Amino acid sequence: MRIGKQDQAITSIATSDDKSITVRGHDLCSELIGKIEFVDYFWLLVIGKTPTNEQRMMTNACLVAIAEHGLVPSVQAARMTLAAGPDSWQGAISAGLLGMGTVVAGSSEIAGRFVVDIVKKCADGRDIEEVCRESLERIKAERQKVPGLGHPQHSAGDPRADVLLKLADTHGISGEHIQVLRMLAKLAPDIINRPLPINVSGAIPAVMLDAGWPVDAMKGIPLLARAAGLVAHLFEESQRSIGFIMSHQADQAIAYEESETSEFAHGHQQPKGRTL
Incomplete structure (x- = not known):
């Protein structure tokens, strides 16, 4: 059964034969291994070209x-998965990455698209403050969270965001995406009725977009970074396990409450299964 587009059966990333491996037009063994840094290689893989000094610095920082x-x-x-299956690093890493959603750690793409949408609306000459205000008022009316703003722990300001934005300013990277993000943070307290400082998931897409990174690949930045952090946690878990400690603490902290809507809560017997 044929599903989806069937044309353009091509890739421009890599190929190999019995004697060589070619990545983005470069021989892996003679041109890349030992001659290129990983961030440069990351840009080459995704974008097709190596980064400038400023792009490299900003990517490393993010x-x-x-x-x-x-x-x-x-x-x-991830750690509880490894505790339960010590031989399944790949499963534990996957568990950790799958947990990077729209609430924790994985919201950079959403914030990036939000900022990009505002930049596009300003492209025809509309005032940036006007567009940002409209966007915030719409979010308030829909009772949604403002992408890229606010943090449950760093409520007074996310120090990571501050450093990233300062680096972008210092190295001449700051552009229209950072300008939009800062305008949103400026207007948010009056519209949303509470302070909402820029968080790291707002700063990362803003600085990377201004550095030339595509929004469609934005989620790759936190995914790549957190994969490295997960390796550290899994190595520690393999040496000094806390996975079952966390599981036990969760079990102790959560109370059981019988559902009043359950048929079994009202004296009904569970249907007996048919014996085959």
Whole structure:
């Protein structure tokens, strides 16, 4: 059964034969291994060309900023998975990455698209403050969270975001996406009725977009970074396990409450299964 588009059966990333491996037109063994840094290789793989000095610096900074934030839910999922299956590193890494959703660690893409949409609306000459205000008022009316703003722990301001934005300013990277993000943060308190400082998941897409990284690949930045952090947690888990400690603490902290709507809560017997 044929599903989806069937034309353009091509790839421009890599190919190999019995004697060589070619990546984006470069011989892997003679041109890349030992001659290129990983961030440069990452840009080459995704974009098709190596980054400028400023792009390299900004990418490194973003990866370092988001790689680790303690025992967040995705890390706990990974460590408990490894505790239950010590031979399944790939499963534990997957559990951690799958936990990077729209609430914790994985919201950079959403914030990036939000900022890009505002930039596009301003492209025809509309005032940036007007468009940002309209966007915030719409979000308030829909009772949604503002992408890229606010943090449950760093409520007074996310220090990671501050450093990333300062780096972008210092190295001449700051452009229209950072301008939009800062305008949103400026207007948000009056419209949303509470302070909403820029968070790291807002700063990362803003600085990377201004650096030339595509929004369609934005989620790859936190995914790559957190994969490195998860490796650290899984190695520690293999040496000094806390996975079952976390599981036990969760079991102790959560109370059982019988559902009043359950038929079994009202004296009904569970139907007996048919014996085959």
